[in-house]
Amino acid sequence: xxxxxxxxxxxxxxxxxxxxxxxxxxxxxxRRAILDALDNASEKTLEYDVxxxxxxxxxxxxxxxxxxxEHRRRIRIALHHTHLxxxxxxxxxxxEAETDTIRFVGGELERNLLTLVEAYDGxx
Numbered sequence: 644x645x646x647x648x649x650x651x652x653x654x655x656x657x658x659x660x661x662x663x664x665x666x667x668x669x670x671x672x673x674r675r676a677i678l679d680a681l682d683n684a685s686e687k688t689l690e691y692d693v694x695x696x697x698x699x700x701x702x703x704x705x706x707x708x709x710x711x712x713e714h715r716r717r718i719r720i721a722l723h724h725t726h727l728x729x730x731x732x733x734x735x736x737x738x739e740a741e742t743d744t745i746r747f748v749g750g751e752l753e754r755n756l757l758t759l760v761e762a763y764d765g766x767x
Contacts, residue, residue, distance in 0.1 A: 665733055665752065665753065665756070666756075667729070667733075668729055668730055668733040668735055668753075669753065669756045669757060669760060671726065671729075673698060673702055673718070673721060673722070673725075674726050674729065675757060675760060675761075676697070676698040676701040676702050677694065677698055677727070677736070677745075678730070678735065678747065678749070678753065678757055679701070679757060679761075680694055680698060680701070681694070681736065681745060681746070682749075682754060684747075686746075687747040688744050688745065688747070689744065690742075690743055690744050690745075691743045691745060692743075694722070695715060695718055695719045695722060696715065698718050698722065699711075699714055699718040702718065727745065734749075735748065735753055736748060736749070
């Protein structure tokens with residue numbers, strides 16, 4: 644597994660990733676659900692459809708009367724357009740278009756942050 648402790652700048656030197664990049668990535672319930680699902684998956688990788696199902700199961704629908712299919716459709720759209728790009732920009736996940744899979748490439752810092760905020764997710 645690759646750690647994101649730093650990224651190379653134009654001179655080839657590694658520089659640490661800013662907390663301003665990492666903290667917003669785990670500040671959203673959907674993104675925490677994505678990271679938790681990937682971190683708990685074998686080989687830290689899931690097919691996109693499986694990831695959508697796991698996130699939809701974890702993230703509560705604010706309108707309980709909405710049909711399950713509609714809830715999953717909304718989750719799929721939000722993941723594709725908002726949450727996965729933000730995590731990819733933060734270099735916490737990587738996607739492989741050929742296999743339609745998403746892979747967790749974060750390191751210990753991301754796992755520690757998830758552990759820290761996990762206790763609060765159940766109390767919202």
